[in-house]
Amino acid sequence: MSNATYNSSDLIDVQERDGVVRLTVNRPKALNALNPEVLDALSEVLDSLEANEGLRAVMLTGAGDKAFVAGADITRMREQTPQQAQAFAGHALDTVRRLEKLPVPVVALVNGFCLGGGCELALACDWAVASDNAMFGQPEVQLGVIPGFGGTQRLPRRVGPAMALDLMTTGRKIDASEALRIGLVNQVMSQAELDDYAEKLAGQLAGNGPRAVGAAKSAVYDGMEQDVDSALKLEQSLFALCFAGDEQQEGMAAFVEKRPARF
Ligand code: CAA
Secondary structure, X not given: OEHHHHOOOOXXXXXXXXXXXXXXXXXXXXXXXXXXXXXXXXXXXXXXXXXXXXOOEEEEEEOOOOEEEOOEOHHHHOOOOHHHHHHHHHHHHHHHHHHHHOOOXXXXXXXXXXXXXXXXXHHOOOEEEEEOOOEEEOHXXXXXXXXXXXXXXXXXXXXXXXXHHHHHHHOOOEEHHHHHHOOOOOEEEOHHHHHHHHHXXXXXXXXXXXXXXXXXXXXXXXXXXXXXXXXXXXXXXXXXXXXXXXXHHHHHHHHHOOOOOOO
C-alpha cells in the first residue's frame, strides 16, 4: 500500500511493505519543518495506522539528504498569539503522542538536521538511528521560546535531566557521535547505509510476535510511570498474558521443532 491509502496530502509520504510502514516528512525545501498542514497529514496517516491490524513496525524519516526535520515552522510561529501557540502545540502534542502510543516499534531514521520540534518528533519514536551527518538540538531558547512538542518531558527521560537542560538552555547543536554517547540515538552509520539498515530492521521486527512486541512496549512505557513494585507486577501480568494467545505456542513450538516461527 502507498500514500493514497493513508493520506490525502503529499506532505507525508507513506510506503508499506509486509506490515512495515515507512513515513517520510516531505517538505525538503523547508528542511521538512513542521507546520499545521504537516501535522494534519501525519494525524490522518495515524488514523489508518491505528486501524491497521497487520501493522508490524513504523519507520519515520525526512525527505532529502539534509534534514530529518529542522523544527517547527518558524515562519508560521512568528505571528502566533499565546492562544494560537497553545493550539499549535496541542495539535503537535496529540499527534506525536498517538505516534508514540502505536502498539508497534516506531523507529526514527535521522538523516540530517534534527532540531527543535524535529528532535521532539524523534524522541516520540521508540528509538533512533542516525546518519553520521545528523545534527541534534533543542535551539528554541535562541528563538525566545521553549520546546513545545514534548521535548521538556521526553528529552530528560531519554538522556537525563542534566544533559536535557544543558541542551535546552544553551540551545547548542550536537553531532551524531555525541548524540550516540548521551543515548539520544542507538546507532550511527553513513547516510548510504541507513536504507539497508532500515530494510534489515524491518524484516527483523516484522518477524517477531506482534503481541509480544506490543507488550514489551507497554511494559516499558507504562511501567516507567509507576513505582518499581507496581511496574514489576505489570510486567508479570503482561508476561502471563502472552501465554493466553497462540503466539507463545507458535514461538516455542518453532524453537523445539528447530524452524523459524510464523506469527
Ligand atoms: N522553520 C521554517 N523554515 C525552516 C526551518 C524551520 N524550522 N528550518 C529551515 N527552514 C528553511 C529556511 O528558512 C530555508 O528556507 P528558504 O530557502 O526559503 O530561505 C530552508 O529551510 C533551508 O534552510 P537554510 O537556508 O537555513 O539551510 P542552512 O543549511 O543554512 O541551515 C539549519 C540549516 C541550521 C537547520 C537552519 O535552517 C536552522 O537553523 N533552522 C532552524 C532550526 C531551529 O531553530 N529549529 C527549532 C524551531 S522552534 C521549534 O521547533 C519549537 C518547538 O519545539 C515547537
